[in-house]
Amino acid sequence: MEKLSRGKLDAALDSLKKLRKEEADGGHFPIILCYSPGLDFIIPEYYLRDSVPGEYVCPKCGKCFGTGEKKETVIGVRGYNFIVSKRDFDEIFEAYNICIKKGFDVEFELHCSNCCLKDALPFAVFKFRKSKEEEYTASYPQMRNEDSGRNEALISEKHFYLWQYALAIEFLTEVVACENGTNQDEACLKWIVNVISRGLYMNESRMETKTRWFTIEKSIKGILGFSFERQV
Amino acid sequence: MMLPANAVFELTARCNHRCFFCSCPWEYSVDRPTKELSADEWKQIMRRYKMHGVSHVSFTGGEATLCDYLPMLIEYAYEMGYAITMITNGRAVDDTLLNAVKKCGVLMSVSVPGLETFEEHTGVDNIDNVLSLFEKCRDMGIKTVANIAVTKKNLPELYENISYPILSGAEYVLLNRFLPGGRGMKNTEYMLSNDELNEMLDIAEEVLTRAGVNGHIGTELPYCVVKNPEKYKRLHVGHKCGAAKSFFITDPEGYIKVCNHSPHRVCHWTEIETLDKNEYWQRFRKGDYLPEMCKGCKYLDVCDGGCREAAHVFHGRTNDPDPCFVKDHSPLLYPR
Numbered sequence: 403m404e405k406l407s408r409g410k411l412d413a414a415l416d417s418l419k420k421l422r423k424e425e426a427d428g429g430h431f432p433i434i435l436c437y438s439p440g441l442d443f444i445i446p447e448y449y450l451r452d453s454v455p456g457e458y459v460c461p462k463c464g465k466c467f468g469t470g471e472k473k474e475t476v477i478g479v480r481g482y483n484f485i486v487s488k489r490d491f492d493e494i495f496e497a498y499n500i501c502i503k504k505g506f507d508v509e510f511e512l513h514c515s516n517c518c519l520k521d522a523l524p525f526a527v528f529k530f531r532k533s534k535e536e537e538y539t540a541s542y543p544q545m546r547n548e549d550s551g552r553n554e555a556l557i558s559e560k561h562f563y564l565w566q567y568a569l570a571i572e573f574l575t576e577v578v579a580c581e582n583g584t585n586q587d588e589a590c591l592k593w594i595v596n597v598i599s600r601g602l603y604m605n606e607s608r609m610e611t612k613t614r615w616f617t618i619e620k621s622i623k624g625i626l627g628f629s630f631e632r633q634v
Numbered sequence: 635m636m637l638p639a640n641a642v643f644e645l646t647a648r649c650n651h652r653c654f655f656c657s658c659p660w661e662y663s664v665d666r667p668t669k670e671l672s673a674d675e676w677k678q679i680m681r682r683y684k685m686h687g688v689s690h691v692s693f694t695g696g697e698a699t700l701c702d703y704l705p706m707l708i709e710y711a712y713e714m715g716y717a718i719t720m721i722t723n724g725r726a727v728d729d730t731l732l733n734a735v736k737k738c739g740v741l742m743s744v745s746v747p748g749l750e751t752f753e754e755h756t757g758v759d760n761i762d763n764v765l766s767l768f769e770k771c772r773d774m775g776i777k778t779v780a781n782i783a784v785t786k787k788n789l790p791e792l793y794e795n796i797s798y799p800i801l802s803g804a805e806y807v808l809l810n811r812f813l814p815g816g817r818g819m820k821n822t823e824y825m826l827s828n829d830e831l832n833e834m835l836d837i838a839e840e841v842l843t844r845a846g847v848n849g850h851i852g853t854e855l856p857y858c859v860v861k862n863p864e865k866y867k868r869l870h871v872g873h874k875c876g877a878a879k880s881f882f883i884t885d886p887e888g889y890i891k892v893c894n895h896s897p898h899r900v901c902h903w904t905e906i907e908t909l910d911k912n913e914y915w916q917r918f919r920k921g922d923y924l925p926e927m928c929k930g931c932k933y934l935d936v937c938d939g940g941c942r943e944a945a946h947v948f949h950g951r952t953n954d955p956d957p958c959f960v961k962d963h964s965p966l967l968y969p970r
Binding site for chain 2: 403408411412415418419422464
């Protein structure tokens with residue numbers, strides 16, 4: 403092992419950081435290991451959990467939640483089963499899985515309902531990192547839950563429908579992460595044509611093309627922070 | 635019956651290092667596993683655990699790479715859709731294994747306890763090979779974690795101990811304070827004092843910030859021991875015990891334990907249906923193990939008072955104080 407002086411060691415670490423930042427700024431998604439508790443909060447086997455969704459620890463306050471027992475005593479009648487449906491979680495988790503498999507830096511956290519209500523937090527937070535410095539967050543549920551008492555706090559540019567997450571994920575996997583040697587512009591064009599020409603998620607097949615385009619653009623920009631350059 | 639998401643498989647009790655800090659319980663107790671499960675049995679376990687909600691498997695030991703069928707198990711876990719981690723000292727890693735690791739997207743956690751003190755810690759002169767392994771993995775696109783057990787011996791070189799693996803390609807750093815357990819029970823004089831624990835955190839944060847890399851402290855620290863908990867941005871310092879909640883262990887003979895530190899076998903894997911009614915398992919599931927000294931503490935919602943199994947091994951009960959609260963670490967006093 404070649405030993406470096408402290409000065410040279412620090413210089414090497416500085417260079418490494420610079421290199422990593424350059425990679426990040428270059429549009430490359432660095433793989434950062436998700437060792438945060440987020441990985442434990444996902445519900446990979448949600449369908450198996452049925453009435454007892456399992457125990458989770460809230461990253462905000464550290465409380466365990468999610469068991470049938472604690473649902474009654476801690477979370478109260480508005481248990482998280484009621485707020486977050488199986489179908490929604492399945493969709494989010496699929497998206498999460500795709501990202502993990504593709505090597506993207508992504509985390510998924512669940513918060514306990516006490517914190518959600520007290521601090522107007524969403525139940526599920528879905529975080530992407532474009533780079534270490536830039537983070538994009540999407541969350542669930544959105545303002546559709548009119549009776550949740552959290553409407554105002556949740557209405558913002560950073561909240562999206564589930565199918566918009568799906569669009570963003572698809573964009574990541576099919577365009578951003580396209581194989582080396584593939585022309586990214588071509589991949590992007592192919593993807594857009596594909597999305598525009600099919601019914602969007604949620605069976606919104608009657609949506610006009612202009613509206614579809616707006617929706618796609620909003621999802622990609624809002625969730626991932628990418629903008630399309632229009633070329634007429 | 636749902637199991638924690640991460641199942642840790644101790645494939646073998648055999649090891650080609652002799653780390654003085656080794657916490658494997660069989661290095662201290664008389665219950666050294668005499669036989670190992672076969673590959674077919676591990677596959678059976680993976681199929682069974684999958685039905686109980688496990689999504690992530692970690693292969694360890696002893697030294698997992700001494701298990702001949704490790705590559706086969708990795709591929710099997712991958713085909714079953716598990717996320718996979720392998721914990722190793724790197725000494726017996728060969729190209730066959732690395733190819734399986736690469737193919738299956740395995741996260742490789744490599745033990746690097748010291749640079750100049752590596753041999754003192756492990757009994758083996760292998761630091762150059764370990765650093766080369768990080769480089770090789772980086773070149774192959776394999777994600778690696780530098781796994782560093784911190785003791786009084788390597789604290790003086792911790793800055794370098796973190797830096798070199800990062801410069802060699804480690805993408806993440808995992809620090810574990812040396813805690814009594816296993817062979818480490820005979821070497822408790824190398825445990826860090828609380829001031830040294832804080833020094834460890836400060837050094838780690840400094841290196842990680844400079845390198846732009848993240849890391850975390852593996853074994854939970856009592857919140858009150860950390861002098862400046864808000865200070866650490868690159869380093870995640872945890873205070874809650876994940877045993878039986880986010881992970882659990884299956885030992886070389888197929889017995890379930892709540893944690894790799896644990897001297898207590900909860901039940902055999904074929905009896906997992908009984909876990910719901912198992913007092914020991916439920917104690918960890920529910921966090922019903924707080925030390926007397928922590929009662930009334932305002933940080934209980936974020937802290938479990940340190941490592942509960944280290945307290946168990948060190949003092950005798952899971953609700954005893956974390957070993958860091960004992961001033962005298964002389965090995966002559968233990969076990970208590």
